[in-house]
Amino acid sequence: MSVTIRDVAKHANLSITTVSRALDGYADVAVSTRERVIALAKQMGYAPSSAARQMRRQRTDTIGFVISSLRRDDDSRPFADPFISEFVAGLGDEATHQNIDLLVSVASPNENETNIYRRWVLGRRVDGLIVNRLRERDPRIALLRENNMPFVASGRSDDITSYPFIEMDTQTGFSLITQHLAAQGCKRIAFIGARPDLRLQQDRYLGYLAGLQAAGLSPSPELVEVGDLTRQGGYQAGLRLLVKTPRPDAILGINDMTALGAMRAANDLGLQIGQDIAIAGFDDIDDAQHTQPALTTLRQPVYDIARQLVQMLLDLLRDPTQAPKQIMLQPELKVRASSKFLNPK
Amino acid sequence: MSVTIRDVAKHANLSITTVSRALDGYADVAVSTRERVIALAKQMGYAPSSAARQMRRQRTDTIGFVISSLRRDDDSRPFADPFISEFVAGLGDEATHQNIDLLVSVASPNENETNIYRRWVLGRRVDGLIVNRLRERDPRIALLRENNMPFVASGRSDDITSYPFIEMDTQTGFSLITQHLAAQGCKRIAFIGARPDLRLQQDRYLGYLAGLQAAGLSPSPELVEVGDLTRQGGYQAGLRLLVKTPRPDAILGINDMTALGAMRAANDLGLQIGQDIAIAGFDDIDDAQHTQPALTTLRQPVYDIARQLVQMLLDLLRDPTQAPKQIMLQPELKVRASSKFLNPK
DNA sequence: AAGCTAAACCAAAACGTTTTGGATGGGGGG
DNA sequence: CCCCCCATCCAAAACGTTTTGGTTTAGCTT
Structure with a gap:
């Protein structure tokens, strides 16, 4: 034909x-x-013909990325996750730039995720994979290792030997931003986290605790709530926090979406953000600078990280024996109006 | 191995x-x-082995989507386009659900876009393609037609015979929302559009004109500005509009991002949105209901459209002789606080 | 004039499947 | 007892490249 x-x-x-x-x-x-x-x-x-070429060359010139959607069924808005879309943009841009293709799949965490990985890995559908949002004892990592499929990760799992990754020093970051809130005069700094099996929850929570300690504040279990990284989750956790007495005078979200949800909760309860209560997040998504007031946050260069991950993966494919490059980046504190606190009691 | x-x-x-x-x-x-x-x-x-299977079956079980980023070089925030990410989410979800893969690429409109299409089409890299944001006399369509590569489109080009598409009736929609603004008492309704070679600009602008006419208002060239579908573009066009005298009493954005930019412009100039000026957009992106005040807009079910496009493409692949399914959807008017107008002079 | 080298080209194998068109053998019907 | 049929299995071809290990020819050296 x-x-x-x-x-x-x-x-x-x-x-x-x-x-x-x-x-x-x-x-x-x-x-x-x-x-x-x-x-x-x-x-x-x-x-x-790409198929014939792949077959002969034993190489696909394609890398893969599986989006693990953490959307719940009752969420009417799937995938409204700016972090992921910026990440995918970075992957796509860099892949195009390097003349390779990007294969994308969307998976609910438990159901078909493993199937997709299995099909891609065993069927040699891709030359390598990008993995993010690692979990403890991540089964994906085990699968990739077993079938020695090259991969790079954003964030790390428990066993960090043998694969390259880029990681933000979120722990230090959360410590810094907690101290920033304390420096505004906040005494009761609340934290909205996520599922405890997510690696990022552990790091960020530890950073929060470290920040409290550095500021001479003592942690309190009732100031910690669990969200799900979405705006909706942040909103509900925010409401739960803000009806407590005494009320928290600051809320730190595990990510910007969570913080935006908390802002909305504070708004709904008639609080003046940046006055009655300070709010801060993490990521510096596009929206963060466009809210009213603008959101104080820690900047994570998601787009650049994604691009660099692609480069690292390609390096690894070219020379699989090289020592895995492991990079730690410091997030940058972006102080904006939302973290002001003018009404200490 | x-x-x-x-x-x-x-x-x-x-x-x-x-x-x-x-x-x-x-x-x-x-x-x-x-x-x-x-x-x-x-x-x-x-x-x-997927390569061997593809080769033998003469079929890839993969569909492709090229994101034409309309980002300009001076834009520090690439790809912050909620429309696209929701669209990709729909494609990905449905593809996974149908057990096929989704190949994604990011292209700047002129440079390498054609190259990617050529490589994918001639190299039979994919079984079919999803195309969006069609342009007049779109060269991509021509290429696909020549090499009879199946595709479906969101929005249509000038020659709509022979391929399936889903389209929003944006013209009627813009007429309706313009009339809604007029019904609030607005007399000087401005429009922020986009590049005139984009199909969507034409439809939406015509709808705006029709709405003005239906409301008994006459169009004025100085109430029309050109943006670029981004928040930034909306902001600048908004500033240009709002310093004119007499000032517009309503701004209609060609999409939500543009409208959000315009909101920010109004804010910066000290105007009370939903009081001194009415603002409305189109898309109903996630943010629209979370701004202060919430943005009046026309809802476009992007995620569902994307899923359905995948289904249409698969139908077409199964039976290439069938008559192309062409669907027109009515957008839904979402009236929120931003379109109130309380200060008629 | 014989031998050698370099330039230009090519036949065939291999990559790992799926599919076509049988082959084989045993059991049942006549 | 012979034949046929069905169940089960298989050899070989084909898909379209890239790569290996050549061959051929012309020009140059001695």
């Missing part, structure tokens, strides 16, 4: 070998021949 | 034919054999 290298060879009165090598720019084909072949191929609309 | 069907056949003392047919559930292999093969394959960690 569509034009193959054989057709081009026939039209050029050459062997398919020569056509192949001409198009690939080998030196053992005459310049005149090469030019003729290239022109003919273009004119005939020939491009090598 | 990794386990092939030949290895499984050897271990099972069977031909590769029989193993293949056993795994595919053909009737001409004994039940006992099938079970034995399936168990063995699982135990050995066998899954068919």
Whole structure:
């Protein structure tokens, strides 16, 4: 049906070998021949079949990323996760830039996630994978290791030997932002976290505790609530916190979406954010600077991280024996109006 | 290196034919054999090589989507486009659900976009494509047609015969929302549009004009500004509009991001939105209901559209001769606080 | 003139499946 | 006892490349 290298060879009165090598720019084909072949191929609309090429080369020139959606069934708004979309943008941009393809899949955490990984890994559908939001004793990592499929991670799991990753020093970051809140005069700083099996929950919570300690404040269990990284979860956790007496005078969200939800909760209860209560988040998503008041947060260069992850993965594919590059980045504190606190009692 | 069907056949003392047919559930292999093969394959960690399968079947079980980023170089925030991320989420979810893969690429409109399409189409990298944000006389459509690569579109181009699409009746929608603004008492309703070669600009602008006419208002060129579908573009166009005298008493954005930018502009100029000026958008992105005040807009079920597009594409792949399904959806008016107008002069 | 080298080309194998068109053997019907 | 049929299995071809290990020819050296 569509034009193959054989057709081009026939039209050029050459062997398919020569056509192949001409198009690939080998030196053992005459310049005149090469030019003729290239022109003919273009004119005939020939491009090598990716399947055949993959098969022969044992390489797909494709990397994969599985979005583990943590959406719950009752959530009417799937995937409204700016973190993920910025991450995917970075992956896509860099992949395109490096002339490889990006295969994407969306999985609910338990159901089909493993199936997708299994199919991609065993079927050699991709050359390597990007993995994020690692969990403790992550079964995905185990699968990838067993079948020695190259991968890089954003964030790390428990066993960090043997694979490259980029990680934000969220623990230090959360300590800093907690201290910033304390420096505004806040005494009862609440924290809205996430499921405890998420690695990021542990790091960030520890950072929060460290920040409290550094500021000379003592932690209190009733100032800690569990959300689910979404705005909705932040809203509900925020309401739960704000009806307590004495009321918290600051809320630190595990991510910006959670913080935005908490802002809305405070708003609904008639509180003036940046006056009656300070609120801060983590990520610095696009919205953070566009809320009223703008959200104090820790900037995480998600887009750049994603791009660099792709580069690291490609490096790894080129030389699988190299020592895994492991990078730790410091988040940058972005102080905005939401973390002011003007009414100490 | 990794386990092939030949290895499984050897271990099972069977031909590769029989193993293949056993795994595919053909009737001409004994039940006992099938079970034995399936168990063995699982135990050995066998899954068919996708490249070999693609090659033999002449089918990839993959669909593609190229994100045409309309980001400008000076924009520090790439891809912060909720519309696109929700769209990709829908595509990904449905593709996973239908057991096919989604190949994604990011392209700047002119540069490499055509290259990606060419590579995917000529190299039979995908079975079909999803195309959105069509342009007039869209070169992508021409390429796809020439190489008869199946595709479905969201929104339509000039020549709508022969391919399936889903389209919002944006023209009627913009007429309605313009009339809604007029019904609030607004007399000078401004419009922030986009590049005139975008199909959506034409439809929406015409709808705006129709709405003005229906409300008995006459259009004025100085009430129309050009943005670029981003918040930033909306902000700047908003500023340009709001310093004019007499000032517009309503701003209609071509999409929500534009409207959000305009809201920010109004805010910066000290105007009370929903009081001194009415503002409305189009899309109903997640943020629209979370701004202060919440944004009046027309709801476009992006996620559902994306899912349905995937289904339409798969239908087309199954039966390429069928008449193209072409669907027109009515957007739903979501009246919120931003479109109130309390200070008629 | 024979031998050698380099330039240009090519036949065939291999990648791992699926599918086509049988082959084989045992049991039942005549 | 022979034939046929059904159940079960399989050899080989094909999918479209890339790569290996050549061959051929012309020109140059001695």
